[in-house]
Amino acid sequence: MLNYIIKRIGIAIPTLLILIVVTFYLMHSAPGGPFTSEKPLPAQVLANIEAKYGLDQPIWRQMTTYLWGILTEFDFGPSYKYHSRTVNEIIGQGFPITLKYGFWSFIVAIGVGIPLGAIAAIRKNTWIDYFAVGISIGAQVLPNFVMAPLLIIVFTLWLGWLPGGGWHGGDWQYLVMPVIALSTSYMASIARITRSSMLEVLNANYIRTARAKGLPTKTIFFRHVFKPSLLPVISYLGPAFVGLITGSVLIDIFFSTGGMGYFFVNAAFNRDYAVMMGITILVGSLTILFSLIVDLLYAWIDPKIRY
Amino acid sequence: MNYLPKSLAMGFVLATFAASSVFAAGTHPVTGEALADDQTFTYSLLDEFTTADPQMVEDVSGSYFVRDLFEGLMNQDADGNLIPGVATGYTTNEAKDVYTFTLRDNARWSDGNQVTAHDFVYAWRRLADPATASPYSWFADIMALENVGAVLSGESPPEALGIRALDNLTLEVRLTASLPYFAAMTTHASTFPSPQWTVKTFGDDWTKPGKIVGNGAYVLTEHIPNETATRERNSLYWNNDATIIDKVVTLVINDENTDFTRWQAGETDKGAVPSGQYPRLKAEYPDEAISFPRLCTYYYTFNLSPSGQEALQDVRVRQALSYALDRSVVTDKVLQGGQIQAFTFTPGATAGFEVPAVAFGQMTQDERNAKAKELMAEAGYGPDNPLSVEVMYNTSEGHKKIAIAVQQMWKETLGVEATLANQEWKTFLKTRGGQNFDIARGGWCGDYNEASTFLDLLTTPSGYNDGKFSNAEVDELMSSARTMSDATDNYTRVEEILANEMPVIPVYHYTGVFMLRNNLKGWPFNNVEQNVYSRDLYKVAD
Numbered sequence: 094m095l096n097y098i099i100k101r102i103g104i105a106i107p108t109l110l111i112l113i114v115v116t117f118y119l120m121h122s123a124p125g126g127p128f129t130s131e132k133p134l135p136a137q138v139l140a141n142i143e144a145k146y147g148l149d150q151p152i153w154r155q156m157t158t159y160l161w162g163i164l165t166e167f168d169f170g171p172s173y174k175y176h177s178r179t180v181n182e183i184i185g186q187g188f189p190i191t192l193k194y195g196f197w198s199f200i201v202a203i204g205v206g207i208p209l210g211a212i213a214a215i216r217k218n219t220w221i222d223y224f225a226v227g228i229s230i231g232a233q234v235l236p237n238f239v240m241a242p243l244l245i246i247v248f249t250l251w252l253g254w255l256p257g258g259g260w261h262g263g264d265w266q267y268l269v270m271p272v273i274a275l276s277t278s279y280m281a282s283i284a285r286i287t288r289s290s291m292l293e294v295l296n297a298n299y300i301r302t303a304r305a306k307g308l309p310t311k312t313i314f315f316r317h318v319f320k321p322s323l324l325p326v327i328s329y330l331g332p333a334f335v336g337l338i339t340g341s342v343l344i345d346i347f348f349s350t351g352g353m354g355y356f357f358v359n360a361a362f363n364r365d366y367a368v369m370m371g372i373t374i375l376v377g378s379l380t381i382l383f384s385l386i387v388d389l390l391y392a393w394i395d396p397k398i399r400y
Numbered sequence: 401m402n403y404l405p406k407s408l409a410m411g412f413v414l415a416t417f418a419a420s421s422v423f424a425a426g427t428h429p430v431t432g433e434a435l436a437d438d439q440t441f442t443y444s445l446l447d448e449f450t451t452a453d454p455q456m457v458e459d460v461s462g463s464y465f466v467r468d469l470f471e472g473l474m475n476q477d478a479d480g481n482l483i484p485g486v487a488t489g490y491t492t493n494e495a496k497d498v499y500t501f502t503l504r505d506n507a508r509w510s511d512g513n514q515v516t517a518h519d520f521v522y523a524w525r526r527l528a529d530p531a532t533a534s535p536y537s538w539f540a541d542i543m544a545l546e547n548v549g550a551v552l553s554g555e556s557p558p559e560a561l562g563i564r565a566l567d568n569l570t571l572e573v574r575l576t577a578s579l580p581y582f583a584a585m586t587t588h589a590s591t592f593p594s595p596q597w598t599v600k601t602f603g604d605d606w607t608k609p610g611k612i613v614g615n616g617a618y619v620l621t622e623h624i625p626n627e628t629a630t631r632e633r634n635s636l637y638w639n640n641d642a643t644i645i646d647k648v649v650t651l652v653i654n655d656e657n658t659d660f661t662r663w664q665a666g667e668t669d670k671g672a673v674p675s676g677q678y679p680r681l682k683a684e685y686p687d688e689a690i691s692f693p694r695l696c697t698y699y700y701t702f703n704l705s706p707s708g709q710e711a712l713q714d715v716r717v718r719q720a721l722s723y724a725l726d727r728s729v730v731t732d733k734v735l736q737g738g739q740i741q742a743f744t745f746t747p748g749a750t751a752g753f754e755v756p757a758v759a760f761g762q763m764t765q766d767e768r769n770a771k772a773k774e775l776m777a778e779a780g781y782g783p784d785n786p787l788s789v790e791v792m793y794n795t796s797e798g799h800k801k802i803a804i805a806v807q808q809m810w811k812e813t814l815g816v817e818a819t820l821a822n823q824e825w826k827t828f829l830k831t832r833g834g835q836n837f838d839i840a841r842g843g844w845c846g847d848y849n850e851a852s853t854f855l856d857l858l859t860t861p862s863g864y865n866d867g868k869f870s871n872a873e874v875d876e877l878m879s880s881a882r883t884m885s886d887a888t889d890n891y892t893r894v895e896e897i898l899a900n901e902m903p904v905i906p907v908y909h910y911t912g913v914f915m916l917r918n919n920l921k922g923w924p925f926n927n928v929e930q931n932v933y934s935r936d937l938y939k940v941a942d
Contacts, residue, residue, distance in 0.1 A: 125826025128535060131843070133833065133863050135538050137552045145533035176451040177604045178625065186625060242657055249665045257662040258653060260627050346654040351627035355654060359447075364826055 094392070098385070105381045112377045113370070117156050120366055127173035127364045146173060159370065169374075170367030174360075180371035187353035188375065193263045194350060195338035198276035202333075206280040207326065210287025214295060214322075215314070225284065232281035241274045241347035258349035271348045275341055279333055286329055291322040320394055327394065331387030332380070339376045428644070428921075428938055435644065436919060436939040442649040443670035444659045448626045449650075452607040454592035455527045458535045460930075461650075466589040468631055468648060468934050469614040473501050473520065473571070473586040476931045478924040480751070480849060482584055486515055486593070486615065487571070490583055497544075497575040499582055505569055508636040509595055511613045517565035519593035519615075525551075525558035526599075527590055536590040542847075543585055546574040578883050581850065587931060588848075617643050617935035626652050631934070644938035663915045669939075670920070673913040675798055678737040687918045691738035692925045693749040695846035696910035697854065699742070700791070700806075704903060705835040705868035711787055712838060716779040718902040719760075721789075721839075723772035724813040725806055726765050730907055734801050737913045742906035744895045746854040749909070749928045753851040756892040758899035769813050776814050788817040793841035794828035802907070803841070832866045840866065842904070849929050851891040852881060858894075858903060869903030 128134055128142055143149040147158060162168040169180035206229075213225035248270060249257035261267050294300065295318060303313045345355035353372060360368035392398045426435055449462035457466050473487040487501040507515035526532050528540040528551045540548050546562025562574035575582065585591065595606075595613040602611045609620050617640065618631035631648045633640060653659040656672040660681075663671025673681055673689060681689040702712045711717050727741035743761030746753050760768060781787045791807065793799040803820050810816035818839075823831055832840045844864075846853035856862055859878050860870040877894050881887035898904070912930060916923060922937040924930070 123827070124830035129826050129829050131829065131864075133829075134535060135541065135863065137549075138535070138537050138541075141530040141537065141552065141554075142533040142535060144530070171604075174450060175448065175625065176453060176456045177607050183625070242655075242661070245658055245661050249667075250661055253665070257665050257667055258658065259651060260624070345626075347658050349627060349651060349653050349658075351624060351652070355626065362825060 094389075098389075101385050101388075105378075105385075108381060109374070109377055113160070113374060114156065116370060116373045117159070118152065120364075120369055121152055121155075123364065125364055127366060129364070146171070159367070163374075169371040172365055172368050174363045174365045174368075180367045183356055183368055184353065184371055184375060187351060187356050190260055190263065190350055191345075191352040191354060192338050194268060194271045194275065194344065194352065195334075197268060197272045198279065199330075199334055199337050201272055201276040202279035202283055202337075203330070205276075206283030207287050207323075209280070210284040211291055211319075213284070213288045214291035217292065226288070229281040229284040232277040233285075235277065237274045237278065237341070238343050238347070240277065241270070241343065244270045244274055245347070258347070260350050267348075267350075271344050271350055274347070275337065275344050279337065282329065282333075283326060286326050287322065290325045291318060294318050294322040324391065324394055327387055327390050331383045335376070335380045335383050339372075339379060428940075429642070431921075433921070433938075434941040436941045439644055439646040439939055440649060441645050441647070441670075441920065441934060441937055441939070442651065442668045444653045444662070444668050444672060445650050446652075446654060446656065446659070446672065448652050449629075452612065452620060454589050454594055455523060455532060455534050455536070457589050463589040464932055465620070465629070465631070466592060467616070467931065468618040469612065469616040469620055470589075470592040470594075471507070471616045471637075472588070472592040473503075474583055475933065476587050476924075476927060476929070478922070478927060478936060480924070480927040480929060480931070482587070485587075486520075487586075492582075496578040496580050496582070499573045499575070500566070501571040501573070501586075503569040503571065504638060506638045507615060508638065509613050509615050510619050510634050510636055511595070511598075512636060513595070513597075513613075514568070515593060515615045516568040517571040518568070519595065520571050520591075521563050521565050522596045523592065523594040524563045525561050526594060528552055528561055529558040530554045534590070539585075539588060539590045543582065543591075544575045544577040544579055546576055548576075580885055581848070584848065617933070618648060628652070637935075639935070643935040645934050648934045660915065663917075669917045671915045673737070673915055676734075676736055678913050681915070685915065688915055689913070690916050690923075690925070691911045691913045693740060693747065693928065694910040694912045694930070695747055695750060695849065695853075695928050697742055697745055697747055697844050698739075698802075698907045698910065699745065699842050699844070700839050700905040700907065701832075701842050701867035702839055702869075702903060702905075703835050703837050703867055704870075707835045708868075709789065709838045711779070711781070712789070714779050715901060716775040717781065717787065718905075719900075720772040720775040720779070720814060721810060721816070722902050722905040723760055723763075723768040723775070724810055724816075725905055725907065726768075726809055727908060728765065729805055729809065730802055734805050735798075735908070738911045740909040740911065742908050743899070745858065745898055745904060745906050746851045746891065746895065747846075747909040750846065750851050750854070751849040751928075752886070752888060753891060754888060756895045758896060760899060772814060776816075781814075781816075783815050786815045786817050788819070789838045790819050790821055791839045791841070792821045792823065792828065792831065792837040794825045795822045799841055835866065835868060842866070843910075845910070846929070852878065852887070855891060855894050858898065867903055869901070871897060871901060871903075873897060 128139060147155055159170060162170060172178045172180060172183060209225045213222045216222050245257050248255040255266050255269055259267055300313060300317060303317055342354040342358045344350060345352040356368060357372045427433060428435060445461050449465055450459050451457050451462055452465045452469055454466045454470050457463055471485050473485055475483050475485040477483050486503055486507045488504050490499055490501045492499045503517055509515055527534055528537055528548055537552060547556055547560040550556035551558050551561050564572050566572050593615060598606050598613045605611060609623050612620050617634055617637045619634045621632045622630040629650045633643055633646055651668060653662060656674045659672035660674050662668055678689060678691060702718055731739040731741055743758055744755055748755040791803050793803050807818040807820060810818050831837060844854060844857060855878055857864045858869050859875050874894050874897055877890040881890040919940050919942055920937060921940055924932055
């Protein structure tokens with residue numbers, strides 16, 4: 094197992110490097126730059142700015158300087174758009190916010206999704222099943238850019254229960270709507286995956302054997318059905334978790350959370366190179382980390398899998 | 401549970417009430433209106449402001465912060481007129497190339513230091529210094545400060561710039577050209593003073609709350625990027641007694657529909673009007689849905705460079721396309737925000753600019769359509785030989801709606817086959833700047849309240865002239881306008897040439913639309929540049 098982990102980390106480093114190089118080149122090959130605007134800057138002014146940020150250097154030099162800054166000082170560079178802020182500050186501010194609402198969305202999504210799918214599977218073709226499937230389809234088809242403004246109209250404007258947006262250090266009142274809007278579609282997917290994989294397990298021969306042995310339903314469910322039917326769910330959860338905690342631009346836009354998703358998209362439009370790179374590296378590292386965790390969880394759940 | 405003695409509790413309540421109403425609960429010194437107890441002004445920003453550093457700021461919302469946190473030599477009143485700021489006044493020589501400002505002796509920085517002429521010298525040198533790399537350093541260039549070119553290029557040190565402190569309270573500025581409107585330029589945020597000692601101590605971090613030192617009516621007390629920022633009154637500001645609003649809070653709301661909902665819910669005093677909803681909101685909130693003219697023009701530009709389409713080099717085709725564009729459909733059906741139809745490039749709201757009666761602007765749309773068909777036929781285009789053009793705009797629902805309407809009008813009236821293409825903003829700028837288009841969308845807002853800020857764009861040397869229109873007479877008129885005390889005739893003539901040559905199709909002049917709670921007073925609607933100073937606002941009691 095330890096060897097496997099070391100091997101995976103060994104692969105992760107070159108993967109990340111390739112990601113950085115490709116992103117760096119793609120980013121710089123996009124037309125326009127951080128200082129392109131409707132009113133173009135005079136050549137001398139542009140030259141001064143480019144010299145300050147090293148943008149007048151060849152791309153390979155810019156990239157090595159950038160990487161060197163990260164390795165030696167953990168410095169991801171300055172933002173070209175927000176003049177007094179560094180990428181470290183932007184991520185340091187945005188990531189904890191995204192992490193918090195993403196984490197709670199994850200908890201809600203699995204906390205509701207897995208029981209919903211399980212009940213539907215156990216009570217297959219009863220009204221409970223139809224009800225659960227109905228909810229999950231409803232949640233799936235209602236995209237968060239529709240749900241978010243609806244939530245604000247209902248909870249802020251009509252009922253006056255919750256503030257329409259903002260973060261305030263993540264007080265629960267500010268967390269409720271982002272979590273509902275973000276978690277529903279994940280919850281729906283988890284419910285559907287749980288239901289179908291559980292149905293498959295319930296029809297397996299060894300479950301029939303267990304029933305024939307006269308084991309109580311409860312024991313069959315918790316000892317023989319639950320764990321194996323979670324395998325497909327877990328393979329979904331890894332990337333879903335990364336997706337949730339690295340931000341949703343729509344949640345950030347509608348609820349003014351100040352999270353990282355909006356910074357990322359905005360950085361791409363503004364050609365704010367360093368911010369774009371910083372967030373790409375963070376998301377890339379998290380994706381690699383969580384796919385490793387998922388693989389390790391697999392081994393724990395399914396004894397047939399050995400690394 | 402602890403109970404306070406009744407009298408003590410009452411005393412506490414009264415004390416709190418008294419403390420919170422030191423500045424409020426009175427009447428307005430000029431209008432006599434009863435003021436509200438809570439003088440907090442909360443408004444939304446569609447996007448985070450870039451910085452509160454006067455020499456680095458480049459966006460409209462950031463400039464508003466800078467106007468509250470710092471004060472320049474001159475200010476503007478609610479009508480946009482020039483009034484004293486840190487300077488009590490100025491004198492100039494006959495050639496109008498040397499200006500001497502006298503500073504008030506009671507202006508203080510928020511840390512107690514006196515505001516001196518040296519602070520302005522430092523700030524202006526900082527603006528032009530290549531080491532600062534300010535995106536607005538070009539403003540020092542258009543101010544025509546002595547030696548600015550050499551300083552910007554690094555050939556001369558910033559000390560060579562034509563600004564010096566004759567003493568603590570006297571500032572002298574030397575220009576390389578005669579600029580009669582120079583004093584008005586000192587209301588621009590990039591010319592505001594900076595505290596050298598703070599900038600030196602904290603470097604790029606100096607504008608953060610707790611570190612920032614300003615000389616404006618407010619100090620920045622909280623800033624959570626992309627969420628909120630708070631500025632509170634500066635007790636050391638020289639005119640603090642006249643300030644009424646105690647606290648200004650911004651909330652970043654990236655979506656205009658949400659922005660409006662939160663305004664409706666009472667979270668903000670000023671909020672967005674979602675696009676296309678102005679007529680409905682005006683009917684629903686007649687006093688609070690606001691629309692007023694702005695110094696901006698929406699236009700389409702023809703590519704007149706050698707890479708441009710041959711058909712568009714024919715002035716008759718350009719005129720026909722312009723005539724057949726029914727502006728009223730765009731303003732009244734598509735945008736519905738009270739926008740003004742444009743037949744000239746310069747908006748009528750511009751100071752000292754009389755909208756010339758250009759011929760095609762006087763016709764009815766039917767007459768224009770008939771004329772357009774005639775011109776198109778003369779140029780050799782018709783049902784058998786339809787013109788095909790591509791209209792390029794930057795990706796946005798709003799631009800798309802307008803482009804579709806225009807496409808339809810050209811098709812119906814002239815049989816023109818227009819295809820629409822859109823590109824993401826920066827890609828679009830590159831395409832337009834590289835003359836890789838037939839017809840491209842443009843929008844231009846004036847940098848200052850004078851017609852040249854628009855018309856200079858269509859001169860040959862202009863870096864913003866993406867259509868590469870070139871007309872010797874226009875160049876000459878605009879060049880001579882620079883040193884004239886009244887250049888109205890020149891501007892009128894240029895607009896007439898533009899109406900004939902039609903290098904661009906002016907479509908409409910922008911309006912500002914927003915929701916403003918009707919207990920908030922003092923908004924400078926007549927200041928077309930919308931240079932708002934929070935210290936001039938106040939809230940009346942309901």
